[in-house]
Amino acid sequence: MNDQTIKDAFDAIAATAVSPERVRARIDARARAHRQRRLLLAGAGFATVAAAVGVPMALGEGLGELAPPGFSPPPAEVQPVRVRAVSLMYAPTWLPDGVAERFRAVRFTTVNFTALGGSRSWYPEGSPYSVQVPEGSVTFGIGEQAGEGETAEPVKIGSADGTMWVTDTAFVQWQPAGGPWMTVSVYGTGDDASIALRVARSVAATTATALVTMTSPVTPPGYDDGTALFEVYPTSGGGAQSLTFTSSDGRSAYQLSTSPPESGEQFKAVTRNGLTVYLPGEPADAVGGGVPLTDEQTTAILAAANATAPDLSWVG
Template identity: 55%
Template sequence: MNEQLIKDALEAVAGTAVAPERVRARLNARVTAHRQRRLLLAGAGAATFAAAVGVPVALRERHPEPALPVASPAHGVPPMTPRAVSLLLAPQWLPDGLVERFRSVKFDVATGKPLGGNRSWYPSGSPYTVEVPKGSVSFSVGERIDDGSGEPVMVGSVRGTLRVTDSAWVEWQPKGEPSMIVSVYGTADDTEIALRVARSVAATEETMLVTMDVPRVPDAFAGSATFEVNPTGEGTGVQALGYTSADLRSGFRLTTEAPQPEQPYLSVERDGMTVYLPGEEPGVVGGGVTLTDQESRTVINQVTFRPPDVSWAGF
């Protein structure tokens, strides 16, 4: 797969791209394609909304394979001690009636340094869904759009960009801080709310507990890690931990959500919880690699986990 083929595929679907807010929802979706789409975008150098929608066209078809056997729990696995990762920044104002329904943090594997994350607030009573409901607000730290569109706006003393489709998107980056994006979908005034939320953002002491960990990550994948939680409304939630190489071309993902039928995987069960390591397509982008069979078994046996903290979810 070369860059021109990817560009051709993206151009073929650009005219039929779905609403951008649905794309953001897919970026937060707890599916394996989440990682593959983002890796493909990084490798192609594309960061437009239409590109994000068109990525699946360029992916190779996955052929069903028998599931690998359940891994035996390793003896001597140490108790899970969650790390607390800073959320770095957070809105200080949100419209009334919203509750948090998705949260993720990204951090450097070697140093533990926080690199950003995503949060989404839905109208009270709305469950987590892949396609966000109207009236929702999302906030991202450490991500960029960079598609050359939009109009200039001021976020405090910082010049940012406003993009308006069926949603309003405000993107900005203060000096010395990570880039940020606020998106608002389906309210009475998306633009006004997005600007007000963006202008309320400030440093926060809030943290997120990372309740899944791989003590020794294979070197080829030890760039950054992203941990996410989708609360279920029952005092717990689906959690996932993805590792990505420094060049963004290789990665793997652990999740408590059962894989799709006929998708190959390894799994381990401890204390009534099951964690899955789904199989991945080799070489999704450029020279990307996947875990070897031995690495896969080592990872699934070493992974430590406990129920996620969902005290922040507004149920």
């Protein structure tokens, strides 16, 4: 027995690999359905940012100990929270019986708080908010175009031409003249397609707004003309909220959140008004592409960040 014996054994094992064609088909189908559901659930918020800062755990080793939230900026520098109302733009006027709103997100320009889109989710009554969409749920998204399924068929939504396709979820997508892309998805109701169509056809412009109850006056370089996404959902502790800033070129992002980072993730945090605001740091070996914040920038952002209890009057 020698090195060649081991190499030959590995070559023989490698030769048993399955066909890439069938794996590719499954990846395409699964990724499409998953992407569409997540897009509609949270825009580019919790899911995307969590993915951006997450890296595979090193084998047998974590990413290190949680950094203690030991940062204490001088209170005198903190501006009071200036709650802003951002338009929800459109809303369904019909929903199936037995659902209650559990999640809201609004995307807006950081320059003048102009609404760009957002996402709202209704779960079955009694179901708490979770990233995993439970059966019997309806989600309405604005400003994001989900990729169509291969079996998409044309539908009419008012005067607009739209499409509908069904995977494990029914999707209806359309763009009214001069308006943003909109998508309704319905999952696990037993009658997803017809409910999705009816919800979509009930959508109308609304004057309702979402209250952004977190502020971050410090703008790092590259974020001057960027966008922000505010997300809020009810929790047993009174509600969670996050504010995600995306740079002007769309390649960099950072998130302030009242939810603690996952174990092993580096972060800084500050507590004000009884709320702790966390700013996760990007691990040194995370995938590149964006420009990570410097230590000085994260300190400055947290020194000026502030939040107050979120508005949850909309929770069903």
